[in-house]
Amino acid sequence: MNLLGIVALSILAVGDANGDWEAGLKAEDLAIRRWRKGMRNSCVRLNEGAKCIKIGKPCPPGTEGCCDKFSCWKRNTRCCCLKPETTANPTTVPTTAEPTLEPTTVLRSDCHVVYDFEDQDLSTWNLTGDAFNNQPTYGDNPHAREEGRHSNHQGDYWIGTFENRPGPNYPAGGMQGEGPQGTMTSPSFLLYAKYLKFLIGGGCVEVYTPVHAQLLIDGRVVLEETPKSCVDKMTEKTWNIATYLGKNAQFRLIDKSSAFWGHINFDNLRQCQRMLIG
Numbered sequence: 001m002n003l004l005g006i007v008a009l010s011i012l013a014v015g016d017a018n019g020d021w022e023a024g025l026k027a028e029d030l031a032i033r034r035w036r037k038g039m040r041n042s043c044v045r046l047n048e049g050a051k052c053i054k055i056g057k058p059c060p061p062g063t064e065g066c067c068d069k070f071s072c073w074k075r076n077t078r079c080c081c082l083k084p085e086t087t088a089n090p091t092t093v094p095t096t097a098e099p100t101l102e103p104t105t106v107l108r109s110d111c112h113v114v115y116d117f118e119d120q121d122l123s124t125w126n127l128t129g130d131a132f133n134n135q136p137t138y139g140d141n142p143h144a145r146e147e148g149r150h151s152n153h154q155g156d157y158w159i160g161t162f163e164n165r166p167g168p169n170y171p172a173g174g175m176q177g178e179g180p181q182g183t184m185t186s187p188s189f190l191l192y193a194k195y196l197k198f199l200i201g202g203g204c205v206e207v208y209t210p211v212h213a214q215l216l217i218d219g220r221v222v223l224e225e226t227p228k229s230c231v232d233k234m235t236e237k238t239w240n241i242a243t244y245l246g247k248n249a250q251f252r253l254i255d256k257s258s259a260f261w262g263h264i265n266f267d268n269l270r271q272c273q274r275m276l277i278g
């Protein structure tokens with residue numbers, strides 16, 4: 001899945017009869033900027049009667065936790081929406097209950113995938129050169145070539161510029177080798193979390209190989225990782241991106257090497273630990 005809809009930036013404005021108002025920018029469920037006069041801690045989307053309450057406290061009578069994209073601006077709060085009018089029409093009652101999500105709890109927890117390549121779609125990326133032509137690659141291809149070797153990828157698909165196995169119907173162990181070089185740059189996405197995590201491998205410290213993973217803001221490299229493990233096995237790298245919260249960024253992979261170990265392995269780019277501003 002790409003981006004999880006996080007590029008959907010929306011402008012919200014809520015006013016009331018007292019002339020108080022609240023306006024803000026939201027990306028998905030995240031409030032990234034907020035301005036308000038008078039209004040206190042209201043649920044973001046206009047939902048008459050909705051209330052923000054502390055996480056952990058029960059919803060007031062007549063309300064229930066909203067399992068939609070309602071969220072409060074304030075930290076550690078969640079929205080309680082007015083209960084829908086109960087109609088006596090049994091045909092509208094769903095037979096299986098939808099799983100109930102507590103949006104603000106979910107948002108704060110864990111990691112959201114930015115790119116894990118499982119959709120095999122690089123069409124929105126800017127590819128240069130030919131290193132990324134046969135990507136993403138399928139399965140533990142290094143293992144297919146050599147016992148004891150592993151890619152440690154997540155899911156089925158990952159990026160490996162030595163590999164040439166774009167799917168299960170291609171020969172296992174297929175490779176394009178170290179020759180091809182190129183770059184692969186993502187569309188811009190909003191940084192909303194404290195950490196950016198990813199799996200990275202390839203490169204080699206003994207023979208410096210110019211392969212890099214980069215984070216770009218306004219086209220400038222602000223963070224860079226140069227894998228130099230001399231193994232295909234990817235390991236997790238964590239960047240603290242709190243400084244860049246609310247900014248749009250791009251991710252870039254670079255393979256500018258045809259030398260021994262001159263390839264990059266990459267997978268599972270995630271944003272972890274959502275943060276709110278304002």
Ligand SMILES: *[C@@H]1O[C@H](CO)[C@@H](O)[C@H](O)[C@H]1NC(C)=O
Nearest residue numbers: 125126127128183184185252
């Ligand atoms: C694609 O990426 C290359 C290398 O980073 C860059 O020079 C080029 O301007 C980019 N093209 C577009 C359309 O963004």
